[in-house]
Structure formats: C-alpha cells, structure tokens
Amino acid sequence: MKNLFFSVFAVLIGGLILNSCNPPVPVDVTDDIIEANKVFMENFNKGDMKAVAQHYTENAKLFPSNSEIIQGREAIEEVWNGAKEMGVKKSLLETVTANSFGNTAIEEGKYTLYAEGDIMIDKGKYIVIWKKEDGKWLLDLDIWNTSIPLPTPDPEPETE
Secondary structure, eight states: OOHHHHHHHHHHHHHHHHHHOOOOOEEEEEHHHOOOOOOHHHHHTTHHHHHHHHHHTEEEEEEEETTTOSSSHHHHHHHHHHHHHTTTEEEEEEEEEEEEEETTEEEEEEEEOOOOOTTEEEEEEEEEEEEETTTEEEEEEEEEEEEEEOOOOOOOOOOO
C-alpha cells in the first residue's frame, strides 16, 4: 500500500512538473486591443491627455525615439501634452496583431500622426505590452519609431 501511495504521488508530482513546463498558449485579443485603442484615440484627438495617461498602468514606461525612458502616468501625460503643444492634433492607431498570454498581451501596430487640417506629420510602427488590470487592458510598455526616412544630406561642395 505504501508503494502504491508513493507511485501515485510520484506520477502526480511528475505531471505537475511537466505541465508547468508548457508555455501558455497565446490567445488572439486583437478585437479587445482595437477597442482599447479606439478609446485612446478618442481621448487623444479631443486633446484630453489626462484621460490618455489613464490608459497606461500606474508605472508604465514609454520608449520614444531620441529620448530617455519616460515612466509613470504623470510623466506620460506630460509627454502627450508636449506632443499636443508641438502641433499633433490627431492620432490613428492600427493594430496588426495582439495576442495575450494570461494577463499580458503583446500588440504590433502602425501609427499615423496628424497636424491641423489632417496634414500627416509622422507615421511609423510600434510594439505595446499590455497588462490586464481589473478586467481592463492598459498599456504598460510602449515603444514606437518613425517609418519616415531621414533626410539625405546635401552633397559636399567640390573643392578645386
């Protein structure tokens, strides 16, 4: 009887160990992230950067080009207020894919930024790591970069 108990116990422990080695299966949450981005864009396009910052986790981080890492909702709100002051009037986010692994999701997307009169001023791509908190998807790590090529420098004048 003792050997049977240890055999069953060993099989159960072995099964738990093997099960814990299986990576989580990704779940397509593209529709959920598209909806979250829709509300983000509505707030951004209204110029309500306080509401935009609320789409981020409390300790979220931005990784913008040509800048240090920006962390926390207050600092993130300042970044988006700065963009608004620089003339960004409208954002368009396009989710390409979004897959969750439990309460974490990874989104791949494209963005376009517009000035007054729907003049396109930037376009690019991004990756966002989302966290689900209290049943709501929030941006946690947000990195983007432009797809607009750098200007080509003027050729050096020839010297004789």
